[in-house]
Amino acid sequence: MSEITRSDQRTNFFNLLQRRSERSAFNSDRVISGRDLTSILEAARWAPTAHNMQNFEVVIVDDPRILDTIGRVHSTTTHEFIVENYRQLSFSEDELIRKGVGILANSFPPEWLNPDGDFHETDDMEHGFLDSTMRSCPLVIIVLYDPRRRAPGSTGDFLGIISLGCVMENMWLAANALGIGVQIMSVFSEKSTEDELRGILGVPPELRIAYALRLGYPIEAERPHLRVRRGVGSFAHRNQYGAHYEPDVTD
Template sequence: MDFLEVVRRRRTTNGPFLPDPVKPEHQRLLVEVGGMAPSHFNSQPWRFVLVEDREKIEEVARISGDSMRQLLEEGTFWKRYRPYFRFSEAEMEERRDGIFFDQMPSVLKPFSRQVFSNTGQAVMNRFGVPKTLGEDNRKLVAGSPLLLAVLLDKTEYRPGELSGFYSVFGMGAAIENIWLTTTELGMGIQFVSTPMEIPENWKRLQDLLKVPDELELMAVYRLGYLPENQRRPTIDWSSRQRKRISQYVFRETCETPEADPGREAAR
């Protein structure tokens, strides 16, 4: 695949993976490309844990699903991420950011825009939406043949100092290398984010992975090969829109937006 095509086709996988184990050579390639990322003074602060053990994956899945259910039942999820939710194609086209809820049970569609109200929250809980999404989340993680934990060396990762920024910057580059490589390999990847939202659940993951004091657990991802026809979860969203050039690029100073392709030629 052409490199630019890989960049354009990069996606987050919301659906299930094939049950096939990830080939050892592909696992090695993923961590190798991660290690090729730039870092401050070549400090390479990242550490990776590859997890294939079914019991561990099942436990991570239980923690993730329970975290999702709790966040939804309490309304924390909706309140925390409200600025990013879109409920129509028109809104998505205008904003060109966030996530568009384009799939949900018909019984819930009339209440989609009320999700941020107490009434909407009560309706969602009454219909068992938190339990449904929590179970969907558990199944997705449990059905993943490979998990990848990303950690930072605390001798470099010192929040509040420049080294902390440099470490996170380098880690982001390492993850992007891995993410792009999954696209080339016909694989998918998704951030297992919900446990991070609940401190005690994140601690459960740290204990499960036996993270030593000198390392900081930063993220966990699920990976696997993609089926030809991906089945979407019960409630799902898309996020393929991107801002126009004029919305995020400026020329010379922040006072002059860059013209969108085509508009400049029309002048």
């Protein structure tokens, strides 16, 4: 096996920083090759999981008829989501840059964005169908959680849930390295959506739908969107919680 050089390591690191959510339409003329899909699934396979329990299965959907059926599944937005989502929204790029956390309000339907709205009175909303999210998407990987493969002694299988995140990130980074765009779709795990999908995909009752990855080739012109993060100094603490950590930026 060839030696991994420092320069390779830095390239890998910068590839990692380029990972991003691709929420716009994909190029409908380009499908994901079997070879690339295999690489993404290998990345899932080698993800770290608590106690090596590998507590997941995946359903790969690339049949256009099934993709179309998934697009017609209802999705509901809960009252809780609307209230919590509203609290963290930014209404301008400047606000988002200042906060360094959350997402821009323009990603969401206007009815969720009324600052004067009485959100505590809002019932769960029929969001519509999944078709807007599924548009032009040639392939979806649906990740199933298997609670029977529980990490030993982990209350609430907290470690198992973290493991599902590792699986997500491994597949996401692999797809990114191959130039394939990914959007995570949490809505697939929302109870009523999950129940409908369960029927379509034949998911047995002992498994839960955790999330899905919507994959495709991004259309370059639609790509730019502002991404922000907290500074390292705002979440890292040196030796004691609350003690300032100054990131070393020297080469």
